[in-house]
Amino acid sequence: MSVASARQRATTVPVLGDGPANDDGPRTRSLLRFITCGSVDDGKSTLIGRILYETGAVFEDQLGTLKRDSRKFGTQGDKIDFALLVDGLTAEREQGITIDVAYRYFSTPQRAFIVADTPGHEQYTRNMATGASTADLAVILVDARLGLLKQTLRHSFIVSLVGVRHVVVAINKMDLVGYDEAVFERICADYRAATAALGFAQITFIPVSARDGDNVTTRSAAMRWYRGEPLLAHLETVSWENPEQDHQGAVLPVQWVNRPDSGFRGYSGNLAQGQLKPGDAVAILPSGRTSHIARILAPAGEVGNASAGQALTVTLTNEIDISRGDVIVDAARRPPVQQSLEARLLWTSEVPLAQGQRYALKLASAHAHATVSTLHFSIDVASLAPVSAATLAMNDIGKVTIALDRPIAVLPFAASTQLGGFILVDMISHETVAFGFVEAATAAPSAVASPGRTGRLAAFRSALQHFVGPAGSLARTKTAGTIAGHGITGAVLGVCVYGATESLGTALLVAAVDWVFRPLILSAASILAQRIWLRRDHRNRLASENVLGDGI
Amino acid sequence: MIALSHLQKLEAEAIFILREVVATCANPVLLYSIGKDSAVLLHLAMKAFSPGKPPFPLLHVDTTWKFREMIALRDETAAWLGLDLIVHINHDGVKAGINPIASGSRIHTDVMKTQGLKQALDAHGFDAAFGGARRDEEKTRAKERVFSLRSADHRWDPKNQRPEPWSLFNTAKKAGESFRVFPLSNWTEADVWDYIALERIPVVPLYFAAPRPVVRRGDAWIMRDDDRLPLQPGEVVETRMVRFRTLGCYPLTGAIESDATTLTDIIAEMRASQSSERQGRVIDHDGSGSMEQKKQEGYF
Incomplete structure (x- = not known):
């Protein structure tokens, strides 16, 4: 099949819907992903349940089940226990705690929201970190009666660690401290001081009562001293996009090689940052080879410009060996x-x-x-x-x-x-x-230095470090022993040479050369052998990955 | 920089997940159940691997009690897109006379759907199966991972799920283990309909209101799709304007009275609705934790 006809065939594979490009949706709303976190019993699930209920994301049949379950497992007496809306696993309902991240969805005319309700117990911290990793913003709950707890700080730290820069501190259970402004102010000051080093771009404090709905979706009548927005209004209007990302070079991690026939060879992946257009000069990492973008296929079809977040398949102007795991980047701004x-x-x-x-x-x-x-x-x-x-x-x-x-x-x-x-x-x-x-x-x-060279230098350094071992380790002790052993054998050799030649200078020279060069040669040989083994191992592994990567 | 809309973000995420499976699993399959979610999933798969075709077959586990219009659309779609379609029927179940009327919804679903699915996955050695399930459907599904690991006998362990930070899916598995993969995890029912409208994706006509023969059973209108549905004493077949929000086996799926004959009508009706889409599914109501139990046993 000729290249031209293959390409024609390739572009005429039908799509299920014959829809238009989806650049212009009927309602182009933005999407905010956020998490709720905080210590056990701070009322996270209650807060989410309350928001879901008040934004109409809970249906009548679900409400029926909820009322039944509230009587069976609930902790709110005759009131509806909103926490039971989100605690989905049987074990969670029985124990009344959240074990795993639950993702919930609701929307208002302004925005669509995905909320990850995350566990408060320390043993489930990894689930909390998972929920935070995809969040744009974190709502951290604090029990007004208890103030900051260790878990509040732990969660704040993990939230900052996984890259969340916008935080809302919801100081909950205000009803139980008599809606006291002084309590609220004290917790705000404590929190600011405790998290000063975490580098949050924005911290907003809101006094709420999740159980009664104060300052959740509507302004609280009991806390007129609070002049800010209720929680939901804040979530609807907050902006979180990082403006610095506009100036980053394009980075396209190659996820899969698309080779439906001999006429088409494309590289698929989601553009991690920056922008791409046909004609852009790109480098392939780690090899450092260069090429230019030929075509860009986006979900809506072939496009002249792609921006961060889009799922793409690109083709290049010349044939280069690229496989899954390689990264196509802006040639002028290469990551190390x-x-x-x-x-x-x-x-x-x-x-x-x-x-x-x-x-x-x-x-x-x-x-x-x-x-x-x-x-x-x-x-x-x-x-x-x-x-x-x-x-x-x-x-x-x-x-x-x-x-x-x-x-x-x-x-x-x-x-x-x-x-x-x-x-x-x-x-x-x-x-x-x-x-x-x-x-x-x-x-x-x-940015301009040969990445290959940097790679080799780093490789040598890391291999050497690996060989010497960390302080106090067995490897380090062994290394010290080996060096001492070399000293002794060098000295013995020197004595032998002196015995044979009776020339002190020659003996010292031979001993010194032996002492310096033998360990070097031995180490170099050992590192080389290790590198050869790793490369061979790596090649075997890659071969099997390539088979899958090409879509067989 | 063009900021992506909410639907474009969901689309990009789903395509990423589809490609990740093809790049890391040896023998994937797409569970095609013909409903609106499957239609969206298939549409996304066509986009993800364009200009080629999706490098995996479609699998339909046929309980033999699907609506006739569903089967027609299934065959038409597979032929039009030129994709391999595997239709699996649990013949042991058929021989044993399992059906939703005499055996009850629970046994019928277990034998014809869950056991049937396991048979098909084992017979073809599939190590990853895409499904159209969404986290907003049901509380247990809200806790499910995108890459959901199943043991060699297809069991799900809800307490020992792998964390999925960012979009880094841990795709390692042992021989015999497999993944159920849900690219539409973060979509809602509204997103699915908006996307269907936007991309003009064909769906089963049963989603649109039309005069259909139905009988009243409890709170639901059950459509008499063929004469295998025996009438109980006092029941009369009436013709009413009805449509379906969700499609399963016809004796187990309740229709709603509706005048929504277009996508715009459906979307408007859904936004005004006060009940969830799975209300029409009889099998979900066998007890509050029943979906969790079914999933542990290997149900999708």
């Missing part, structure tokens, strides 16, 4: 390619971190084998201070150095969620053991 990462980890597994163990890392569409070579410290969530740690247990947050078996394109998490957020997966149990957040790179890369 690294084989060693400085990162924060939020540990999500009951099995603690094992330094030196290999984990599977997934960052955007890239997969690599990762080893935590150094655990620098863990972070105390109440004081935000670093504390020394031997390992990370479930819900711990720590700063680590990670060595990878192959170079990948990354950006600091603060600059890019997509190229800075990753997960670690246990290779045997397949459990997701950690969420990771890339921090500013150690090997400062320049």
Whole structure:
């Protein structure tokens, strides 16, 4: 089949609906994703249930079930227990707590909302972090009677860690403190002081009573001293888009290679940031090869311009070997390619971190084998201070150095969620053991420097670091022993040479050369052997991925 | 920079999920149940892999009690799009005489749908199955992951679900394990209809009001789609203007009285409605936790 006819066939595959391009919806509303979090019994589920009810997202038949369940499991006496609207699992209803994230949907004429109701119990922190990771804004509940609790601060920290920059602090149960303004003001001041270091762009405080609906959807008559908007009105009008993202270079992680026939070879993925148009000069990372964008297919068909968030398939002007895990980027603004990462980890597994163990890392569409070579410290969530740690247990947050078996394109998490957020997966149990957040790179890369070279330098450094081992570790002790052993063998060789030549100078020279070069040659050979093994292992693994990536 | 609308964001997310499965699973399949959600899912799949075709077949688990108009649209759609369609019927169930009238909704759904689905997935060795379920449908579904891991015997463990931060789906699985994948997780019923209207996606005519033969059973109008539905004493078949908000097996799906004959009417009616779409589904009402139990047993 000729290229032309293949392309024609390719473009005439029918779509189920014969609809127009969906650039202009009937009602173009924006979408706000937010989470509610806070300590146990702060009334998160009650608040969500109340909003769902008052925005008409609860139907009559569901209300019937709710009234029945309120009598059976409820904690509000004869009143409707709105928490039962969201606590969907039997175990949750029986225990009266939220275990897992529940996603709920409602809309007003202004906006569509997706809300993640997240658990308050510390043991379910990973579920809370999951809900927060996709949120644009967090509503943090505080019980007015209790003020800030450890869990309030922990959640605020995790919310900031996963990249949420807009926070609403809903001070709940105001009815139980006599709607006292002084209580409200004190909690506001405490919260501002406690979270000053977290870098939130905006914090809004609202006094509410979720149970009675004060300041939830309507202004409270009991708290006339509060001059701000009720919670729902704030959520309808708040703006959260990060204006800095307009100026970022295009980043398209290649998710899948679309090759329906010999005439078409496209690279599919969602544009993580920036914009793309046909003719743009692009680089492929990690290889660093360059090309230009030929065509862009968006959901609505072929387009002349694509912006961040869109699901695309692009073709390039020349044939380059690209597979899943590669990243197509603006050639002038390339993210660094690294084989060693400085990162924060939020540990999500009951099995603690094992330094030196290999984990599977997934960052955007890239997969690599990762080893935590150094655990620098863990972070105390109440004081935000670093504390020394031997390992990370479930819900711990720590700063680590990670060595990878192959170079990948990354950006600091603060600059890019997509190229800075990753997960670690246990290779045997397949459990997701950690969420990771890339921090500013150690090997400062320049936009124009050859990424290959930076990659190699970082690779050598990380391999050396891996070989020497972290302070106090068995590997470090072994290294020290080996160096001492080399000293002894060097000295023995020197003595032998002196015995044979009776020349002190020659003996010292031979001993010194042996002492310096032997470990170097041995280390280099060991690192080389390791690199060859990893590359071979990597190639075997990639081969199987390519088969899938090409859509067979 | 053009900010994406709410529907464009949902569309991009669903396409991402569809591609992620094809890139990481060996043998995916799309569970095509012919309803409006399946129609949207299939439409998105056509877009995700354009200019090629979706690299997976469609699977319909036929309980033999679907509306005739559904079966007609199913066959027409598969032929028109040129996609492989696998129709699976649990013949053991048919031989045992299972049907929604004599056996009851619970046994019929378990044998013909849940067991039938497991048979089909096992027979073809599918390791990932797309479904059109949405989190807004039902409380248990609100807690389900996008990539929902099932054990070798298809069981769901709601207390041990993998976290899904950002859009990083952990797609690792052991031999025999499989995923149920829900690209429409974050869509609502309103989003589905808005998208159908926007993209002009064909749906089963039963969603639109028309004069149809129905009988009153409890609170629901049951359509007499063929003469397998025996009339109970005192029941009379009437012709009424009715339509369906949700489509399942015809004796188990209640119609609503309606004059909504166009998409615009349907959307307007839905916005004004005071009851949820699954109200017409008999199987959901077997007890408050019943969907959770069915899902643990392997129901979609």
